[in-house]
Amino acid sequence: MRNFDYKLPTSLNELTDMLSHGGHTARLLAGGTDLVVAMRGGRMTPEVVIDTKHVEELNELSFNDHTMILGASVTCRKVCRNPQIVKHFPALIDCATLIGGTQIQNRATLGGNLCNAAPSADTIPALIVLKAQANICGPHGSRQVPVEIFCTGPGQTILERNEILVSFSIPLPREHEGAFFIRFIPRNDMDIAIANAAASIVIDSSGETIIEGRVAIGAVAPTPLYVSDVEPVLSGRPIADDVIAQAADIARQAARPITDMRGTVDQRKHLTEVLVRRALNGAVNRARGND
Amino acid sequence: MNRQQVTATINGEHKEFLCEPRQSLLEVLRDELFLTGTKEGCNDGNCGSCNVILDGTLVNACCIFGVEASGGHITTIEGLSKGNELHPLQQTFLEGTGMQCGFCTPGFLIAASALLDENTEPTEEEIRHWLVGNLCRCTGYDKIVKAVQDAALILRERAL
Numbered sequence: 001m002r003n004f005d006y007k008l009p010t011s012l013n014e015l016t017d018m019l020s021h022g023g024h025t026a027r028l029l030a031g032g033t034d035l036v037v038a039m040r041g042g043r044m045t046p047e048v049v050i051d052t053k054h055v056e057e058l059n060e061l062s063f064n065d066h067t068m069i070l071g072a073s074v075t076c077r078k079v080c081r082n083p084q085i086v087k088h089f090p091a092l093i094d095c096a097t098l099i100g101g102t103q104i105q106n107r108a109t110l111g112g113n114l115c116n117a118a119p120s121a122d123t124i125p126a127l128i129v130l131k132a133q134a135n136i137c138g139p140h141g142s143r144q145v146p147v148e149i150f151c152t153g154p155g156q157t158i159l160e161r162n163e164i165l166v167s168f169s170i171p172l173p174r175e176h177e178g179a180f181f182i183r184f185i186p187r188n189d190m191d192i193a194i195a196n197a198a199a200s201i202v203i204d205s206s207g208e209t210i211i212e213g214r215v216a217i218g219a220v221a222p223t224p225l226y227v228s229d230v231e232p233v234l235s236g237r238p239i240a241d242d243v244i245a246q247a248a249d250i251a252r253q254a255a256r257p258i259t260d261m262r263g264t265v266d267q268r269k270h271l272t273e274v275l276v277r278r279a280l281n282g283a284v285n286r287a288r289g290n291d
Numbered sequence: 292m293n294r295q296q297v298t299a300t301i302n303g304e305h306k307e308f309l310c311e312p313r314q315s316l317l318e319v320l321r322d323e324l325f326l327t328g329t330k331e332g333c334n335d336g337n338c339g340s341c342n343v344i345l346d347g348t349l350v351n352a353c354c355i356f357g358v359e360a361s362g363g364h365i366t367t368i369e370g371l372s373k374g375n376e377l378h379p380l381q382q383t384f385l386e387g388t389g390m391q392c393g394f395c396t397p398g399f400l401i402a403a404s405a406l407l408d409e410n411t412e413p414t415e416e417e418i419r420h421w422l423v424g425n426l427c428r429c430t431g432y433d434k435i436v437k438a439v440q441d442a443a444l445i446l447r448e449r450a451l
Contacts (some may be wrong), residue, residue, distance in 0.1 A: 006312035006358045029359075036315070036354045037335045049312065051359060077348065101424020102402065105346040107355070111293070189423035190337070237299060 001040050007050045012057045012137065012166070015050060018161045020139060022048035028164060030058075031107035033100065034116045055167050057137075058111070070132075070168045072111020076123075079110065087170055089130060090286060091179035091198060093141035095122040099229065101190055111165050116224065117151040118192075124151065124224035125198035126181040132170045138163030147217065148226035152270045176211075177202045178286025180279045183218075186272050193219045194263040197251070197275035201283040203239065210234045213283075215247060215276055219256035220268045227254045227276075239284055248277040297361045301326070310357040311447070316350075317341045319357035320367060328368035328397050332426070339425030342398040342405075343367050349405035351424075368397035371404060377437025379442040379449075380404055389438035391429030399425050403439045411446045 007022070009015040019026055027046040029035055030053065038044040050057045056075040063084055070079070076096040079085055085092055099122050100214075113123045114134065127147040130163045136143050136149050140164050147168070150158050159165065166240055173179070183196035196218040202211040213234030218224040229246045238245045257268035294309040301324065310319045317334075320326045320343070332340030334353045344366040370395040371378045380400050383389065390396045400424065406413055406421045413421070418439050419432065427435060 001313040003311055003313045006356065008358075029356075032356070032359070033336055036356065039313075040334065049356075051357075100336070101339070102405075102421050103339060103349050103351045103424045104344060104354075106350055183446050191422070250414075 001042075002045050004046050006047045007048060008054055009050060009052075009056075010054045015058075016137060016139065016162065016164065017051065018048070018050050019164065020112055021187040022046075022050060024161070026050060028052050028115070030112040031075060031104075032108040033104050033108045036243035046147075060167055063172070066172055068168075068170045068172060070089060070110060070116075070170060072114060072167055073109050074111075074163045076110070077107050081272050089124045089170070089179070090291070091283075092123070092201070095126045095183075095196075095198075100188065110168065114147065114150055114166055115157060115159070117153070117155050117156055117157050119222055119224065120193045120196065121151075121224060122181070122183060122193060122196055125196055125218045126179065127168065127170070127202035127286070128216035128224065128226045129179055129198045129214040130241060131169050131214070133169045133198075134165055134169045135169060136163050137166045142166075144169070145255060148224075151165055151220065151223035153222050172199045174202055176205060176207070176287050178283045178288070178291075180282030182275050182279050182282065182288060184275060192262065195255075195257070195268050195271035195275055197279045199273065199276065199279035199283040201234070201287045202278065203284065203287045207288050208238055208239055210237050210243070211249065214282065215251050215280070217251055217255060217276065219270050220257040220272050222256075225256075227251045229254065244280045244284075247280060248273045251265035251276040288289045295358055297358055300364045301363065302366060308357075312356060312358050314357045316343070316345075316352050316357050316360050318351035318357040318364075319360075320352060320365075323355050323357075324333070326367050326369050330394055330397055332395070332398075337426070338395070339398040339402055339422075340395055342401040342425070344401060344405055349402055349427075355418070359423075366401070366404075369400055371400060378404060379445040380439065383441040383445070384435070385436040386437040387434055387441060388437045389430070395425060395427045395429075399427065399435055403435075403442070406439070407443055407446055410445050413443060415440070 060071040101266040179200035180197040183193040187193035215230040252273040255272040330340040331339035
């Protein structure tokens, strides 16, 4: 591995300053589960590596009346062990518990998963259906963008030079709201999704009518994909198999997968339909207070 | 690039060492501190052979830079026994033949000890799920899982 200058900022100001002076190859290091492997393989050769783990804002995990703030450097382990996340955001637990094994979850971060921008990233569809906003800080100030527009291609993001992802703002679920994430891999664990899907549903107090529904799919397009066409199909409709099947069919049509060593176009399209159907049913169950 | 001075507590001992930023914690442990019980397998976070416990959490030492461990508390396989007294896991892996060639064993022992540190009554499913990041290419996993269950029983009996 080529050598580099290791920086350990302890404040957000120091971090942004180091980044702006680090040259165009500078990289941020959170859990390192992607970066260290990429550097060892020669796919990334930063001259400066800036460790984000000692910056308070990136490690924040807090709740106010309406929102959870989740720092970009918070690990999957911390997410999975936070009782409030377990209570409010089981869909985040669904994905954070199946990224790599125990050792990877202890280091890997949700911010790193988003910034790595893999089409198959398992936390991104869940963040999208939960309406997570990415809080970005840069030389020209701060901005907030919805997670569904953050990734622009494989490994590519909306971040401009010297901008960093600080945290996510995720609205707390409303009454009768549920969300669910599911993926398909040929093994039981430790694999990359052939396809994945997340759904969130808000239902009315009768438990029979959908007020709002969101679907996102992964590993079937150059980026995780928010399927906005599903929303009008679900809104105001009864919770019924044919409605959910219609939404799943729209997601299948929205998928633009490739054939590679993990799966074919046809398999991935088929999986998208099956996974979206299951994710929607899982979300309905949670919205009804089951599970 | 200059080598940096790093201070850490390793197996209860205060250690100072020099390392280049590019050296992984695994390389530092093996090549600078000569703690060669921790093994290099895949070197990309898949196999668990390099498992150590850093500040109470199980990690792959191959995916961490040595400089990141500055100020940290690290337990390696060399720190698992108390002198000549084996950790219950070491005892049950030996007695139940939870190994064949033994290369993956330090990683399994460290990973399993991290599990038992927080859960002395793991179910078989919990043990298998916890150990998905540890690969053994000799034995299969049944005897390993059984050894973890047996060690958990010893720890529970000791706590009575």
